[in-house]
Amino acid sequence: MNRSSPDTKCLALTCVVSSVVICLMAVICGAGVLLGLSLRVPDDETAQIERVESPTIPLAIEVPSEDIPVVVEGVASTSVINGPLRVHFIDVDQGDSILIIAPDGATALIDGGYDNGMALAYLQQQGITHIDVMIATHPHADHIGGLVQVMQAMSVGEIWTNGAIHTTSIFESFIDTIADQKIPYHEAEVGTTVQAGDLELKALYSKPNAADLNDTSLVLHLSYGTISFLFTGDAEYAAEMEMLQTVADQLPAQILKVGHHGSYTSSSPAFLTAVQPEVAIYSAGRNNDYGHPHQETITNLINAGATIYGTDVHGTVVVETDGSRYLVYPALDTPAIAGGNLQPAVTNPATVLPQPPVVGFPSATLRYDPNGPDRDCGNFATHAEAQAFFIAAGGPEEDPHGLDRDNDGIACESLP
Numbered sequence: 001m002n003r004s005s006p007d008t009k010c011l012a013l014t015c016v017v018s019s020v021v022i023c024l025m026a027v028i029c030g031a032g033v034l035l036g037l038s039l040r041v042p043d044d045e046t047a048q049i050e051r052v053e054s055p056t057i058p059l060a061i062e063v064p065s066e067d068i069p070v071v072v073e074g075v076a077s078t079s080v081i082n083g084p085l086r087v088h089f090i091d092v093d094q095g096d097s098i099l100i101i102a103p104d105g106a107t108a109l110i111d112g113g114y115d116n117g118m119a120l121a122y123l124q125q126q127g128i129t130h131i132d133v134m135i136a137t138h139p140h141a142d143h144i145g146g147l148v149q150v151m152q153a154m155s156v157g158e159i160w161t162n163g164a165i166h167t168t169s170i171f172e173s174f175i176d177t178i179a180d181q182k183i184p185y186h187e188a189e190v191g192t193t194v195q196a197g198d199l200e201l202k203a204l205y206s207k208p209n210a211a212d213l214n215d216t217s218l219v220l221h222l223s224y225g226t227i228s229f230l231f232t233g234d235a236e237y238a239a240e241m242e243m244l245q246t247v248a249d250q251l252p253a254q255i256l257k258v259g260h261h262g263s264y265t266s267s268s269p270a271f272l273t274a275v276q277p278e279v280a281i282y283s284a285g286r287n288n289d290y291g292h293p294h295q296e297t298i299t300n301l302i303n304a305g306a307t308i309y310g311t312d313v314h315g316t317v318v319v320e321t322d323g324s325r326y327l328v329y330p331a332l333d334t335p336a337i338a339g340g341n342l343q344p345a346v347t348n349p350a351t352v353l354p355q356p357p358v359v360g361f362p363s364a365t366l367r368y369d370p371n372g373p374d375r376d377c378g379n380f381a382t383h384a385e386a387q388a389f390f391i392a393a394g395g396p397e398e399d400p401h402g403l404d405r406d407n408d409g410i411a412c413e414s415l416p
Helices: 006-034 118-125 141-153 169-180 237-246 269-275 295-303 383-392
Strands: 037-040 048-051 058-060 071-073 085-089 098-101 107-110 130-135 155-161 185-187 193-196 199-205 219-224 227-231 255-257 279-282 307-310 317-321 326-330
Touching (some): 107 193, 279 317
Parallel strands (some): 155 185, 227 255, 255 279
Antiparallel strands (some): 037 048, 085 098, 085 317, 219 227, 317 326
């Protein structure tokens, strides 16, 4: 019978011990995976164990849109909405400009008003230094003029237009600035989706060859959770009718940016019936030469059940939503209008929806009683503060404090 040599026995024993060690290491690593542990080997090759923490994921609780939004910490679900979406309908006088700040911080700017510096000043006031997505709905000066100033003052990630062209110096400056700044340029067609961080803006209408430049306007739809916005540019009746024939099922939105500054050429009853807006916001200059908003439009909006805000009356209007509810924040503490100072004839006032909760954002604090002692412009720090006081005191119909010297409906225009 053959006998193993001592060397052979040692070799066999070494193999057995090595196998046991390997098995023990496998067990330890497996347990580490199960317990949420990770192994790292530093320079001295000595194994160390570190615990990996699991992050807490915020959960937005869904409730009806008319309630006050609440966001709480909780367990993740398959449809988590992180943070609020804020849409700023900027007061740029007689023009359009809308700033969208996505929950992840991405920024989109739809139009920029005239080249009066108001859009740029507002962006800077909000601490905005970069625009991720810039959108020009159409090439009229009251929509693209301010965009030129923004492009010249801050970086822009990309720009979208409808492809329509114009023969004005401001449009030439618009195109030249895009080229000079080397901004990626795109043209949106119907169905195009423009991505702004977590958000998607879908083009429901784009017709660059329309006979009227207003009817070339990009019309964009934005949904966040169950809350939707419809941005209409200056789209008029012909564009509205085409949308009713092609994308009627995609038009519904709680928040409507009223077409063409509240002109009677837009906001037809049939179109509003399809949109079903709860809140309608128009952008117009105070005492503008066009008479915007027109009586017919206001009446149509009231009959559609919308609560109405306008930049000529409320200043900048901000809508904030968590994806299931929304709040409206006008800069000036003026009640939401059902016709505003136009006082349209309403056959059934009960059809006007109750006003949503309103909190000033940014708000002008009334430091003085509008019915108290006489005040002058020297009592106010800003034009916004003076304007809020002026409206609360009864202006422009009444001006007991004499804040509107030139009777144009604007108080203390010399203030910043």
